[in-house]
Amino acid sequence: MCCRGCQAVAEAIVAGGLADYYRHRTAKSGTAAPDAADVVPEWLRQAKLYDLPEVQQSFVRQETGEVREASLILEGIVCAACVWLNEQHLSGLPGVLSVEINYSTHRARVRWDNSRIKLSEILHAVAEIGYTAHPFDPGRQEQIFLKERQAALRRLFIAGIGMMQVMMYAIPAYVAGGDGTMPPWIENIMRWASLVLTLPVVGYSAWPFFLGAWRDLRLRQAGMDVPVALGIGAAFSASVYSTVTGGGEVYFDSITMFVFFLLTGRFLEMGARRKAADAAEKLVKMLPAMASRLPAYPGDQTDELVAVSSLSSGEYLLVRPGESVPADGVVAQGVSRVDESLLTGESRPVPKNVGEKLIAGTINVDSPLVMQIEGLGQDTVLSGIVRLLDRALAEKPALAQVADRVASWFVLALLLVAAGTGVAWYFIEPARALWITVAVLVVSCPCALSLATPAALTAATGSLTRLGLLTTRGHALETLAMATHFVFDKTGTLTSGKMSLLETITLGDIGRNRCLAMAAALERASEHAIANAIAAAAADCEDRFSIEETTNLPGSGIEGRIGGQRYRLGRPAFVAELCGTPVPDALLHGRESATVVALGSENGWLALFALGDTLRPDAASLIKGLQQRGKTVVLLSGDQEEAVQQVAQQLGITEVHAAMTPQGKLDYVRGLQREGAVVAMVGDGVNDAPVLAAAGVSIAMGGGTQVARASADMILLSERLFHLLAGVDISLKTSRIIRQNLAWAFIYNLIAIPLAALGHVTPWMAGIGMSASSLMVVLNALRLVEPDAGKGRK
Amino acid sequence: MEILYLIIPISVILIFLIIWVFLWAVKHGQFDDMEGPAHRILMDDDSSHTEPSEEKRSNEA
Numbered sequence: 122m123c124c125r126g127c128q129a130v131a132e133a134i135v136a137g138g139l140a141d142y143y144r145h146r147t148a149k150s151g152t153a154a155p156d157a158a159d160v161v162p163e164w165l166r167q168a169k170l171y172d173l174p175e176v177q178q179s180f181v182r183q184e185t186g187e188v189r190e191a192s193l194i195l196e197g198i199v200c201a202a203c204v205w206l207n208e209q210h211l212s213g214l215p216g217v218l219s220v221e222i223n224y225s226t227h228r229a230r231v232r233w234d235n236s237r238i239k240l241s242e243i244l245h246a247v248a249e250i251g252y253t254a255h256p257f258d259p260g261r262q263e264q265i266f267l268k269e270r271q272a273a274l275r276r277l278f279i280a281g282i283g284m285m286q287v288m289m290y291a292i293p294a295y296v297a298g299g300d301g302t303m304p305p306w307i308e309n310i311m312r313w314a315s316l317v318l319t320l321p322v323v324g325y326s327a328w329p330f331f332l333g334a335w336r337d338l339r340l341r342q343a344g345m346d347v348p349v350a351l352g353i354g355a356a357f358s359a360s361v362y363s364t365v366t367g368g369g370e371v372y373f374d375s376i377t378m379f380v381f382f383l384l385t386g387r388f389l390e391m392g393a394r395r396k397a398a399d400a401a402e403k404l405v406k407m408l409p410a411m412a413s414r415l416p417a418y419p420g421d422q423t424d425e426l427v428a429v430s431s432l433s434s435g436e437y438l439l440v441r442p443g444e445s446v447p448a449d450g451v452v453a454q455g456v457s458r459v460d461e462s463l464l465t466g467e468s469r470p471v472p473k474n475v476g477e478k479l480i481a482g483t484i485n486v487d488s489p490l491v492m493q494i495e496g497l498g499q500d501t502v503l504s505g506i507v508r509l510l511d512r513a514l515a516e517k518p519a520l521a522q523v524a525d526r527v528a529s530w531f532v533l534a535l536l537l538v539a540a541g542t543g544v545a546w547y548f549i550e551p552a553r554a555l556w557i558t559v560a561v562l563v564v565s566c567p568c569a570l571s572l573a574t575p576a577a578l579t580a581a582t583g584s585l586t587r588l589g590l591l592t593t594r595g596h597a598l599e600t601l602a603m604a605t606h607f608v609f610d611k612t613g614t615l616t617s618g619k620m621s622l623l624e625t626i627t628l629g630d631i632g633r634n635r636c637l638a639m640a641a642a643l644e645r646a647s648e649h650a651i652a653n654a655i656a657a658a659a660a661d662c663e664d665r666f667s668i669e670e671t672t673n674l675p676g677s678g679i680e681g682r683i684g685g686q687r688y689r690l691g692r693p694a695f696v697a698e699l700c701g702t703p704v705p706d707a708l709l710h711g712r713e714s715a716t717v718v719a720l721g722s723e724n725g726w727l728a729l730f731a732l733g734d735t736l737r738p739d740a741a742s743l744i745k746g747l748q749q750r751g752k753t754v755v756l757l758s759g760d761q762e763e764a765v766q767q768v769a770q771q772l773g774i775t776e777v778h779a780a781m782t783p784q785g786k787l788d789y790v791r792g793l794q795r796e797g798a799v800v801a802m803v804g805d806g807v808n809d810a811p812v813l814a815a816a817g818v819s820i821a822m823g824g825g826t827q828v829a830r831a832s833a834d835m836i837l838l839s840e841r842l843f844h845l846l847a848g849v850d851i852s853l854k855t856s857r858i859i860r861q862n863l864a865w866a867f868i869y870n871l872i873a874i875p876l877a878a879l880g881h882v883t884p885w886m887a888g889i890g891m892s893a894s895s896l897m898v899v900l901n902a903l904r905l906v907e908p909d910a911g912k913g914r915k
Numbered sequence: 916m917e918i919l920y921l922i923i924p925i926s927v928i929l930i931f932l933i934i935w936v937f938l939w940a941v942k943h944g945q946f947d948d949m950e951g952p953a954h955r956i957l958m959d960d961d962s963s964h965t966e967p968s969e970e971k972r973s974n975e976a
Binding site for chain 2: 282
C-alpha cells in the first residue's frame with residue numbers, strides 16, 4: 122500500500138465488492154509515497170509563492186472574473202485508483218470548479234474560483250493525500266504533440282478501414298482469377314469502388330510519405346520515403362489508368378495495405394517515444410526559483426519574496442536552511458554548511474563562514490545565511506557548466522546517421538533497378554513495361570526494411586521502460602549494444618549518495634546499541650543528514666532515552682542531559698571539551714574519507730561513529746556482469762584519490778581516475794573516443810552533464826540532478842543498478858534482432874526483385890509477399906517484449 | 916445481380932460515414948486517454964465510498 126489515501130481507496134474498493142480490481146491492476150504501487158512524503162515539507166513552504174500573480178503568469182489561464190485554470194503535473198500516480206482518489210478529493214474542495222486527470226500523461230487540469238480557494242491550498246490538498254503536484258506550462262510543444270497524435274490517428278484509421286473494404290472488393294476478382302466466372306461489369310464496378318476508397322488513403326493517409334519524399338528530393342538525398350512515395354504513386358496511377366481504360370491490373374488492395382502497415386509502424390513508434398519523453402519531462406521541475414530579499418540590510422532584517430529574475434548584483438538575500446542558493450555570492454552573516462553535491466558530486470556538506478563564496482544551485486543545510494549577490498543568471502558558475510554542456514551536445518557523434526546512409530544506398534540501388542527494368546521491358550514488350558516496373562516497386566517495397574529497426578526498437582524500449590530504464594533518445598539502444606567502455610561516476614551512481622553509518626567504535630564500557638540509541642535520542646530534534654543516518658541505524662535498538670535541555674550548536678554538535686548526566690554528540694573537538702581528554706588520534710587515522718561523529722559524557726568518551734556514503738547493494742554485481750561481457754569499466758570521480766580508490770578496490774575496477782574536473786572528464790572520454798572506443802557514461806551530477814552529452818550513450822540516475830537527466834540518453838528511474846545490466850542484455854538482443862530483420866528484408870528483396878523484374882510476379886503475389894515479410898519482421902521484434910505481464914500484479 | 920449497382924455504392928458511402936464518425940470522435944478527444952476510462956469504470960462515484968477516504972484524511976491531518 123503506497124499511502125493512507127490508497128489504503129482508504131483499497132478499503133472502499135473491497136467494501137464495495139470490487140476486490141477484483143487488485144487482480145486487474147497492472148502497476149504495483151510502492152515507490153510513490155516515501156518520495157512524496159520527503160518532498161512535501163520542503164516545497165510546501167514555497168507553495169504560497171504560486172499564489173503571486175507574477176509567478177502564476179506563466180502557467181495559469183485567467184477566465185472571466187476570478188475563475189482560473191492551470192495544468193498540474195501529478196507525481197506519485199501509479200494506478201487508476203490514484204487518479205480516482207485525486208479527482209474525488211480535489212473536486213470535493215469548496216471553490217474547485219472542475220478537475221480532469223489524464224491517466225496516460227499524469228496531467229491534471231484544474232479550474233477554480235480564486236476568490237474562494239487559492240492555488241497553494243489546492244497543491245496542499247494534493248500533498249495531504251500523499252501526492253505531489255507541480256504547476257507547469259503546457260506550452261506549445263504539448264499542443265503540437267496532441268495535434269500530431271490526432272492527425273496520425275486519423276491517417277491510420279482511414280488507411281485501416283480503406284484497406285479492409287478495398288480487400289473486400291478485391292477478393293471476388295482473386296477468387297474468379299480471370300476464368301470468366303465474373304462478368305466484366307461487376308469487376309468494373311468493384312474497381313471504381315476501390316478507386317473511390319483508395320483516394321483518401323493515398324491523398325490523405327499517405328500524404329506524409331509524399332511530403333517526405335519531396336523534401337528528400339529537394340535536399341538531393343534518397344530517403345526511405347522516396348521509393349515508398351514512388352511505389353504508391355506509380356501503383357496508384359497505373360491502377361487509375363487501368364480502371365479508366367478498363368484493362369490491365371489494379372493494385373488498390375496492395376496500396377492500401379502497404380500504407381496501413383507503414384502507418385501502424387510509425388504510430389506505435391511515435392507513441393513509445395512520446396511515453397519515454399513524457400516520463401523524463403515530469404522529472405524536471407519547471408518553476409522559476411524565488412528568493413527572500415533583505416531590502417534594508419543590515420539596518421532592518423525583514424525579508425520580502427521576489428522572483429529571482431528581478432534581483433540585481435550587490436543586493437542581500439536570506440537563504441533559509443533547506444533552500445537553494447538563488448545566485449552566486451559571498452556570505453555576509455551566519456555560519457552554516459552548504460550541500461554542493463550538485464556541482465562537485467561531493468556528498469558531504471561544506472562549512473561556510475562569513476566571506477566565503479556561495480554558488481547558485483547549492484543547498485543550505487544547517488542554519489540561515491545572509492548573502493550578498495555577486496553573479497546572477499548568465500554569470501553564475503552553474504550557467505557556465507550549462508554552456509559547456511551545450512557545446513558537448515552540439516558535437517554529438519551521430520552514429521545513427523550511418524544506418525540512414527546505408528538505407529539511402531539501398532533506395533538508390535532500388536530506384537536504378539526499377540528504372541532499368543522499365544527500360545529493358547520497354548524494348549522487350551512495351552505493353553508490359555509499366556506493370557512490371559510497378560511490380561518491382563511494390564514487391565521490393567521497403568516496408569520490411571523500414572520496419573526492421575523501429576519495430577525492434579519500440580518493443581525493446583517498452584521492455585526497458587518496464588525495468589525502470591527510460592530511453593529518451595532514439596540511438597541510445599543501438600549505441601548501448603555497441604559500447605566497449607562503461608564509464609562510471611562514483612558519488613550517487615555507484616554509491617547511494619546519502620550518508621549512512623559505516624562503523625561504530627565504542628570507547629567506554631557501554632555497548633554499541635546503547636550508544637547508538639543515545640546518539641539517536643540526542644539527534645532526535647535535528648533534521649540533518651547525519652541525524653537521519655544515525656536514526657536509521659538506531660531504528661532496531663531497543664533502548665529508549667529521554668533527553669532534557671538539548672542545545673544545538675550549529676557546526677559543532679548537540680549537548681543534552683540523559684538522567685542528570687551531560688552528554689555531547691558532534692565533532693570530536695567539541696566533545697573533547699566536555700570529556701576533558703583529547704580523542705586518541707590513532708582512531709581518527711585512516712578514516713579521512715568518512716565523517717566522524719563522537720559521543721561523550723563528563724565521564725569520558727563513549728563512542729565514535731564513522732559516517733559516509735555507502736556502495737549501492739548491486740554495484741558489485743553490475744561491474745562483474747559488465748566485465749564478464751567483455752566491457753572495460755572505468756571509474757571517473759571528482760572526489761579525492763583515497764575515497765575513490767577504496768570504492769574501486771571493493772568493486773574490482775582497475776581503471777580509476779580521481780579528482781577529475783568536469784573538463785577533465787570530458788577530455789578523458791574524448792580521448793577514449795579518438796581511440797575508437799564507444800563510451801557509455803553513467804552519472805548523476807551537474808558535473809557529469811557535459812561528459813554525459815559527449816559520450817556515445819549516457820545513462821543518468823533517476824535521483825540525479827536535472828541537468829544530468831536532461832543531457833542523458835537513458836534514465837535509470839528504478840535506481841537499481843542491476844536493471845542497467847538487464848538493459849545492456851536487452852540492447853544486445855535488440856541489435857541481434859535488428860540484424861536478423863535487416864537480413865530477412867535483404868534476402869527477401871534479393872529473391873523477390875529479380876523475380877518481379879523478370880515478370881514472374883503478379884500483383885497479388887507482390888501484396889502477399891510484402892505483407893508476409895513485414896509480418897515476419899514485426900513478429901521477430903515482438904520477441905523483445907519480456908513476458909513479465911503478470912509481474913506487477915499482486 | 917444488378918443489385919450490386921446499388922449495394923456497392925452504398926458500402927462506399929457507409930465507409931465514408933464511418934470515417935466521419937471516427938473523425939468526430941478524434942476531434943472531441945475520445946482517444947486522448949486510452950487507459951484511464953478502462954480503469955475508471957471500476958471506480959464508483961457514490962458518496963459512501965468517498966467518505967471513508969475523507970475521514971482517513973482528516974485523521975491524518
